[in-house]
Amino acid sequence: MVSQFSVPTKIFSGTEALSILGQYADKRVAIVTDAFMVKSGLIQQVTQYLGTQFRVFDQVKPDPDISVLQQGTATFVDFEPELFIALGGGSALDAAKGIRATYFSLKGKQSIPLIAIPTTSGSGSEVTSYAVISDPIKNVKYPLVSDDLVAEMAILDANLVMSVPKSVSMDTGMDVLTHAIEAYVSKNANDFSDALAEKTIYLVHRYLPQVFENPSNKKARAKVHNASCMAGMAFTSSGLGLVHGMAHTLGALFHIPHGKMNAMLLPIVIEFNSANCDYIRHRYSQCAKAMGLNAISNHSAVMQLVAEIRQLNQRFGIPESLRALGCDINLLQQDLTKVVDSILQDGCTQTNPRAVSADDVRNLLKLIAG
Secondary structure (H helix, E strand, C coil): CCCCCCCCCEEEECCCHHHHHHHHCCCCEEEECCHHHHHCCCCHHHHCCCCCCEEEECCCCCCCEHHHHHHHHHHHCCCCCCEEEEEECHHHHHHHHHHHHHHHHHHCCCCCCEEEEECCCCCCHHHCCEEEEEECCCCEEEEEECHHHCCCEEEECHHHCCCCCHHHHHHHHHHHHHHHHHHHHCCCCCHHHHHHHHHHHHHHHHHHHHHHHCCCCHHHHHHHHHHHHHHHHHHHHHCCCHHHHHHHHHHHHHCCCHHHHHHHHHHHHHHHHHCCCHHHHHHHHHHHHHCCCCCCCHHHHHHHHHHHHHHHHHHCCCCCCHHHHCCCCHHHHHCHHHHHHHHHHCHHHHHCCCCCCHHHHHHHHHHHHC
16 A cells, blocks of 8 residues: 655744745735635735735635636636735635636646635645535535645734634634544544644644633634644545535535534544444544543543543534534435435545445434434
């Protein structure tokens, strides 16, 4: 078996990291972001280092779809940018990747760099080969995977995440934890992804509660922000698992924020994956160990891990079930076969450590429905 690990993205971090943009002051820059970044003035933290030749597309919405890619591409066709900048949360970063790819397809160019500047600590999209694009008609999220989607540079500046609301920070932070745990137990996990995943689990478990208690804690914010990036590097190498395979479909169906959906699914998928397989239990026990949890056996370690995640969810105001969240469970029953098929076909499900059947998915859907 041959595994591969690479980090093609240059990463700049620290409170002065944005200043690196000064070297592009003479370039035509296409900026992909959302309306809040413009209205709040956060975009000025980026544009202050650029020249006068920049154009902004600020129509990114949560769960970007193909129409957003088309609108963004149309904005930049006659501008002919020499650089793309993605500014915002995971949706903005994914949209920028898709817009650049669409622009390449239209113009026949494939050499325009992308700088990703995340303003939330969750998706890790700034260093991944993933982008999630939604189909609002089919109520499905499609995870795209291609080396062509990788940004050439990522800038991590904790100043950009200080104003993120507490509830959003908790959802995205639990998304980071899910990325790390799924990367660690993935069928394609390797020594390099393991190291990043273990460190991520430690950082999130230690510092995310500190962000919850004091959102102005810049050190804690920076640690979780770095952890998000590290988790992205881990799962780009190893892949993810059934939590994400289910979250893509259920999140689109019920319009639930991705991190929240992952957090709700994580405990029940851990219990499913670890049943009747001591090797998988051992892998999860290492995740528990990274959190500082001590157990006398792999089985008890998994139980502690699940209990700890549920305790974090409860503390952060994340419900255990779709019903508790106020979702219309009847939507699941209206086209259950389609939902199950979508989950089984999701690329993330393919690297889950345990094989998954249609009956397995139906049982898990009953559990998460509540």
